[in-house]
Amino acid sequence: MTVTVLPAPRAARVSADAAATAWALAARSGDPHAAEQFVLALHNDVLRYVAHLSGDPQAAHDLTQDTFARAFGSLHRFEGRASARTWLLSIARRAVADSLRRAAVRPRIADTPDWRAAVERTQPRGLPGFEEGVALLDLLDALPDERREAFVLTQVVGLSYEETAGFTGCPVGTVRSRVSRARATLERQLLESEAPARRAA
Missing domain, CATH: 1.10.10.10 (Winged helix-like DNA-binding domain superfamily/Winged helix DNA-binding domain)
Structure with a gap:
C-alpha cells in the first residue's frame, strides 16, 4: 500500500489564501455571508491540521469548532498582515495545545474492563x-x-x-x-x- 499526500498547486493555493483573507476581513465588519465563506474556505485545512497535530481524529471536529469559535471571538483584531489561513492555523495550534493540557490532567475512567476493544468497535469500517x-x-x-x-x-x-x-x-x-x-x-x-x-x- 502506498499513500501519497500532495498539496494544492502553489498558484491555486495563493489565490485561495487571498480569497479566504478577503472573506475574513469582510466578516470582521459583520457580514454573515463573508463569515460563512471564510469558514467554508478553511474548514477542511483546519480539520486536517488538528487531526494530525492532536493525533486524535475523533476529537478533530470539536477542535475545529473550537478553533473557529476562537477565531470569530478575536476576528476584530485580524488585520490581514498574514494570510487568514496562517492566522487560523496558529489559533488551531493553541486550541490543540490547550486540549492536550486539559487531557493530561483529566482522569480517564472506563466502564468496561476491555476499553480498547470497545473503542475499536465504535470505529467506522468499510468506508472508501x-x-x-x-x-x-x-x-x-x-x-x-x-x-x-x-x-x-x-x-x-x-x-x-x-x-x-x-x-x-x-x-x-x-x-x-x-x-x-x-x-x-x-x-x-x-x-x-x-x-x-x-x-x-
Whole structure:
C-alpha cells in the first residue's frame, strides 16, 4: 500500500489564501455571508491540521469548532498582515495545545474492563479510503512532533516552507530538514510494511 499526500498547486493555493483573507476581513465588519465563506474556505485545512497535530481524529471536529469559535471571538483584531489561513492555523495550534493540557490532567475512567476493544468497535469500517487514512495517521503518529507538524503543514495543508517557518518560528532550512527527514521515515516505514506481502508473492 502506498499513500501519497500532495498539496494544492502553489498558484491555486495563493489565490485561495487571498480569497479566504478577503472573506475574513469582510466578516470582521459583520457580514454573515463573508463569515460563512471564510469558514467554508478553511474548514477542511483546519480539520486536517488538528487531526494530525492532536493525533486524535475523533476529537478533530470539536477542535475545529473550537478553533473557529476562537477565531470569530478575536476576528476584530485580524488585520490581514498574514494570510487568514496562517492566522487560523496558529489559533488551531493553541486550541490543540490547550486540549492536550486539559487531557493530561483529566482522569480517564472506563466502564468496561476491555476499553480498547470497545473503542475499536465504535470505529467506522468499510468506508472508501478508510484503511489508507488510518495507516497514514499511524505512520504520522510515529514521527517526532516537530517533524510531523512540518510535514502536515507543507504536505497536507499546503503551506510553503517559508510560511511554515514563519508559523512555527524556526528557520526555513530547519523546516526543509524536518520535512525531508519525515518523508524519509514515512517511506522507510511504508517499505517495511509492504515487505511481508512482497516476500509472500
